[in-house]
Amino acid sequence: MDERIESLVKKTVSGKMYVYPVKTEYDRCDLFLPPIKMSAKRVCEYIRNQEPLIVAESCFTGLIKFDGSVEGDVFNRSGHVNFGIACNNFYNKPVDNLLTFEWQHSAGDFAKIINGGIVSIKDEINKSIEKHKNDAEATQFLETQSDICDALIDWACKCSEKALSFSKTVSNEKYKKNLEKLSRALKNVPKKSANSFYEAILSLYVCYGLIPDSIGLIDRYLYPFYKKDVEKGILTKEDASEYLQELFLMLQARIHISSDRFYRGGESHFCVGGYLENGEDGFNELSKLIVDSLMELPTWIPQISLRWTPKTPHEVLHYMMDCERKDPNKRIAFVNDVPRINGLMKYTGFSHEKAVHYTMIGCNEIAMPGGIVFGFDPMNIVRCVQNTFFNRSDDIVKAKTFNEFYNIFQEEMFNDLCEADKIGKGFQTIRERDCNLVSSIFIDGCIESAKSVTQGGTNTYIAVGLLIGISNVIDSLSVTKQLVFDEKRITMEQLIDALRNNWNGFEDLREYILKEGLFFGNDDDFSNGVANRFFKSLDNWNTGDNYLKKPLVFGNLVGYNEHHKFFGDNTKATPDGRFDGDMINFGIGQSKGKDRNGLTALLSSVAKCDPYSILTGPSVTNVLLDEQLVKKDENFEKLVYLFEAYFKMGGTHFQLTYVSKEDLINAKKTPDKYKNLRVRVSGFSDYFVFLNEGLQDEIIQRTTHAR
């Protein structure tokens, strides 16, 4: 690693590169203005009042952080008053044990800024003002956007001046030149189109603070600059790597070192590879350089997903899995383009040309560049099983066939989905009370429609539903079919009785279920069939008749929170052998050794369960592997083939943790001895000992695959 970057790394991991917001005294007379004008004026004052962070080693500067005194970016939502109210009331506090409030992710269209500059956005604004000239409200919104563009240009000028004055205090000639170059470049970008790879990254660096979520598909939109500069002989691979590393260090440094999020990989997530518009695989020389550059850094943020396609060379998957295996900070995950692009086209209505530009974001969500994710509130899908057995017991005892039983379950499931939609709409109503001004210029459609991203301005949203406990539902249905209808081992009355008594007096039955229940993840036709039926029902319900007016793509992760635990706490016993209060499962996979037939069977079940591609939202498949399994390179190679086959079969996602179960149990008991044990959690990675108990227990309960 270059000496300059090494020095920046030291400063970053010790928290010295954190950009502290500068407190701004606003002109009190702005209270005379209409609210939106006042808000915009304050945002502009705030931006102009910030101080760029520049150190001797800097090649880049310009990150802005909002302090909550104005309505800031759409990701952190600091200063968004109503969002704060929703958080206080509903974040980790589900309504009726059914739906809980979550954050929303969005990805700025950075390629647009890099290629056209802010001036091109201003052109769009002017055109839109002309179009909306008779609409006072629209015009007012557009004027705020124009003002914010101007403030951003002024901010870049301020950064430029500071870089120049700071350069005069620096004695190291190389560093001095870097700062002079930075000062010159800031006169061009982000105002105008970037002229080089360096300027392209700088433009991104300056704008990122206004929508600080995913940097998106940098191996695509930076590649033309990289290629051109390398061909012209003005950029070496080493220089490019340094610039990328400084960009990545900014993403790390953006989080304050005192926050546990400093060590969590979910704060900034982007992709390499994936289908291009022309149908080819997009993993290129820059993709590899990006991964190599990140792997050299001993940091935790950002994280990368490889977007695999059937055209991804085996060597690329091998290379990425090898990087992942050797990465102590576990920053890499893997997603499959085939089901995801199918899902985005089928449910979200995007064309193939548009869908190929999706990126992974946050823990493991998806967004389009210039787009936002709506919905996304986690739902307890196990509640409908509880309702079926506890509220509809009179009906289900009359069911003569599994079909009749299933139809009753399906009614309950549809009721809960509709109920969740109503609650979700309530959450969205609160979110919409805030008008976001800062991020709208980076989201497609807002300028054209003259509306904020939080108030329906975007035309590039993905509607997402999060279902926690999918495998509990499939297992409960499968076990009911097996024991009551097929084997006739017990009657429906007995099963209801067992659940009502929380298995007391039915211990043998529960043990039998745990040992012989036909659970999801074993690749048998029985549970695979039940899983297919469940997803078919979901597909039938998913017509777009919801508050987002668009069919959803579903996911199953829990992010940083233990939704699976607090939903489980209030969910009664279920036929899969779960006790009242036991946590429910997240992700799509299996746990507690219920997957008895090994990894090929588990992965086959996961890959085959959803032929509709409906589970192509924030969906995760966690696989826990015994570290011994991959110590030998020969075995590791087989593991790469194993996951390649899983993707060929249609699996959407996987992420790996290599650890023995004993280590996890010991780490929970004696955390001091396991401070460095890093695990994949729910689309992000973290130190095991930092996790809350619910997440620790979930990881311990994952089945370890030792062969």
Next chain:
Amino acid sequence: MNTAIIFDIQRNSFVDGPGIRTTVFFKGCNLKCKWCHNPESQSSKPQIMFYKDKCTGCGRCKDLTEKDAEFVCFNDAKKICGKVQTVENVFDIIRKDKIFYETSNGGVTFSGGECMLQIDFLRELLKKCKEINIHTAVDTAGSVSWEYFAKILPYTDLFLYDIKTFNNDVHKKFTDASNELILNNLKKLFEHEATVSIRIPIIPTVNDTVEEMRKIKEFLAPYKPINIELLPYHKMGEHKYMALGMNITSFNIPSKEKMEELNGIFQHK
């Protein structure tokens, strides 16, 4: 209907041949190797295995016999080892992982016990696998009549062939069988241009000498096995002897240095 007694089917095996494999373990063996790590494979009949340390004394198994193949102990303390399976049953499980075999150049491995003792079943299964282009491997100790080999040769892509020791007296003493037939069959396999991978278990005091390895190397010199793999003795099967109530002969585990020395013999020309 053609049936066989099988004691395990492992999907996703990384260790029984090339690529990702499904390994089918046949019950019954005509050798009685003292170091055998699958003692439950030796008898050709179903057996009760009992892991005393896991038993809670619940009594559910008090009338259990070897015939109760479907019995389930809730604590994994007792199980019936060995189940009669049809060709169709086993084939259905094998073909589930076809895409994994194709992607990794893997396939199915028939192991044991001595899978060739149930030759008609094995032949039929091999034939079915070849009909849908699944790579097939047979893991054998080779102590069966050549006719058996002749029956499966057209359907077997790879033989995983064990050589225990070149010294026939030692062989008889530790395995209850002569090695003459084994070595003759191996020669014939090479003559028939079968693909063979040699596996030699390294058992201290039995065959862990340079001299022994040189003899094996000399024997193999005219032929072209695709691989010669030395497998160090391990004690991971000991708890199974206890579960079956069988006597254990314990050996030392060969040292890393010893394994390097012996491996070195095959690496030098």
